[in-house]
Amino acid sequence: MGGPLEGIKVVEMGVWVAGPAAGGVLADWGADVVKIEPPGIGDPARMFQYMLGGDLPFNPIFENDNRSKRSIVADLRKPAGLEIALDLIRGADVFVSNIRPAGLARLGLGAEELCTRFPRLIYAILTGYGLEGEEADRAAYDIAAFWARSGIAHSLTQPGSHPPHQRGGMGDHNAGLAAAGGVCAALYKRAKTGKGQIVSTSLLRQGLYTLSFDLSVAIRYGLSIQPGNRKTAGNPAINNYMDSEGNYFWIVGLEGERHWPPLARAVGHPEWIDDPRYAGPRERAENAESLIGELDEIFATRTRAEWGEIFDAEEELWWAPVQSIDDVIADPQVAAAGGFVEVPDGPGTTLLPATPVDFLGTPWAPRSMAPSHGEHTEELLLEIGRTGSEIAALREEGIVG
Numbered sequence: 241m242g243g244p245l246e247g248i249k250v251v252e253m254g255v256w257v258a259g260p261a262a263g264g265v266l267a268d269w270g271a272d273v274v275k276i277e278p279p280g281i282g283d284p285a286r287m288f289q290y291m292l293g294g295d296l297p298f299n300p301i302f303e304n305d306n307r308s309k310r311s312i313v314a315d316l317r318k319p320a321g322l323e324i325a326l327d328l329i330r331g332a333d334v335f336v337s338n339i340r341p342a343g344l345a346r347l348g349l350g351a352e353e354l355c356t357r358f359p360r361l362i363y364a365i366l367t368g369y370g371l372e373g374e375e376a377d378r379a380a381y382d383i384a385a386f387w388a389r390s391g392i393a394h395s396l397t398q399p400g401s402h403p404p405h406q407r408g409g410m411g412d413h414n415a416g417l418a419a420a421g422g423v424c425a426a427l428y429k430r431a432k433t434g435k436g437q438i439v440s441t442s443l444l445r446q447g448l449y450t451l452s453f454d455l456s457v458a459i460r461y462g463l464s465i466q467p468g469n470r471k472t473a474g475n476p477a478i479n480n481y482m483d484s485e486g487n488y489f490w491i492v493g494l495e496g497e498r499h500w501p502p503l504a505r506a507v508g509h510p511e512w513i514d515d516p517r518y519a520g521p522r523e524r525a526e527n528a529e530s531l532i533g534e535l536d537e538i539f540a541t542r543t544r545a546e547w548g549e550i551f552d553a554e555e556e557l558w559w560a561p562v563q564s565i566d567d568v569i570a571d572p573q574v575a576a577a578g579g580f581v582e583v584p585d586g587p588g589t590t591l592l593p594a595t596p597v598d599f600l601g602t603p604w605a606p607r608s609m610a611p612s613h614g615e616h617t618e619e620l621l622l623e624i625g626r627t628g629s630e631i632a633a634l635r636e637e638g639i640v641g
Contacts, residue, residue: 243270243604248427250334251276251325252309253349256285257409258366258382258443259338260305261416266334266423267308268595269604274332274620275309275611276325279641282313282613299610301408304592305416306610307583312621313614313641316347321639325349327624330358334423338366342377351438361436362426364419370442382443386411390447395454398467414446417596474525476532477503480562483544488562491551496521502554506547507538585609614641 248271252263260275260283267273277283283306289299312328315321326348329335335354337344344350344365351363365371368380369389383406387393393403422439430436448455454465473479477493477500493499497520504512512518517527524531539547544561551559561567568574578598582589583606590609598604617640621631634640 242607243268244599244602245424246270246602248272248334249332250274250336251328251332253325253335253337253339253344255283255339256381257301257305257412258415258419259336260285260302261409261413262336262338262364262366262419262423263309263416264305264307265417265420265595265597266336268606269420269597269599270602271334273309274328274616275306275311276316276328277311277313277613279313279315279638282311286613300592303583303590303610307592308607309611310616310620311611311614312617314617315639316349318637318639320634320637322348324621324624324626324634324640328620329354329361331624332361333427334362334364336364336366336419336423340377340379341365341367341371355436355438359435360430362423362430362439363436364423364426364439366415366419367440367442369444371440380443382406382409382411382415385443386414386447386450390444390451391454392447392451395451395465396467398469411443411446411450414450415441415443418446471532472529473532474528475521476524476528476535479532479535481535481539483542483547484540485543487544489544489547490560490562492558492560496524498556499558500524502557506550506554506557507535581606583609617641 245266248266250263250266250271250273252259252273252275254260254263254275263273263275275283281287283302285302285305286299288301289296292301312324314324316325329349335349337349341350345353351365355361355363367376368385369375369378387406387410388403393406397403418441419439422441426437426439458464470479475493475496477491477496480488480490482488491499491503493503500518501510501513504510504518516523518524518531542550548559548561551557563571568579574580578594580591581594583592592606618631621634621640626634631640
């Protein structure tokens with residue numbers, strides 16, 4: 241089986257990460273995703289290969305979001321190129337894009353226009369700031385709309401420090417996954433009504449939802465949750481600590497009354513369970529700084545692996561290592577959880593990160609590596625009825641590549 245979306249046709253006009261991520265999830269789930277790219281470099285994410293520095297033979301960032309797709313190059317600024325796009329969309333179930341709405345409208349590919357022309361079409365649009373308001377067409381990468389403007393960066397900034405940088409594509413991949421989920425909901429509704437619809441998400445909305453823990457408190461109580469400070473954390477049983485080798489781990493004792501006794505036993509101080517300074521959540525919070533200092537000294541006496549064995553002997557003591565990227569790649573549980581996938585690559589396979597949803601009844605598997613720029617142009621033109629001579633003429637005129 242090819243995944244739950246086998247038989248669904250998707251046309252993607254995606255650039256950089258968010259739009260291609262949405263198309264990439266749908267492709268992983270079995271959809272036939274056709275990626276329309278302009279002449280020249282195509283999707284600018286193809287430039288990541290050079291932006292990473294050096295003369296690199298692969299483009300793993302682009303490969304990960306664009307595997308299992310087919311690429312066609314068409315100049316949509318020319319009538320014959322736009323007609324190709326419309327013919328592809330005519331036969332599609334879904335159109336996905338993160339190009340700004342005004343730009344799509346100028347091409348004749350705006351949401352209202354396409355949904356009127358093709359009533360069964362699911363039109364999925366990913367924006368920076370939404371579809372309404374004065375800044376609806378404002379340009380944004382995820383570090384702007386998802387990270388900075390949503391409040392995430394500020395909420396993670398320690399007093400007197402600079403805001404932290406996010407890792408690449410964090411908001412984009414969240415938005416892509418949300419768009420893919422929205423597409424599936426719209427496909428379900430279309431199966432009942434026969435009608436398509438516009439599905440939208442934005443980097444800003446993704447940031448707000450990610451930070452909704454803080455925002456809900458601020459809205460209801462008028463209070464801001466301050467950035468965490470490990471030295472004075474109100475619950476020392478949910479904090480990070482360092483071992484004797486400089487490796488960090490996180491104790492995750494969210495429920496103080498449940499998780500504090502096993503932590504006290506694990507560090508060799510069962511008497512702390514009844515110690516008046518630490519007997520209850522309020523007492524531990526009032527004496528958090530000194531307690532954390534004591535725990536720091538204790539945890540610095542053993543390696544993380546040694547502490548792990550001690551922690552695991554306590555049923556109600558939960559913890560996790562703070563892992564580097566190299567640690568994650570080597571983690572057997574990451575592999576067991578399906579964190580990576582083997583993508584067919586010529587006679588062999590290439591290992592890449594997996595999208596995060598599995599379907600046990602209709603399992604998916606990647607079908608191919610990311611396409612080269614325009615790799616399937618002729619194949620797709622033939623599918624929409626262009627003849628060999630017409631394709632040659634289109635190439636001669638520079639409309640397709």
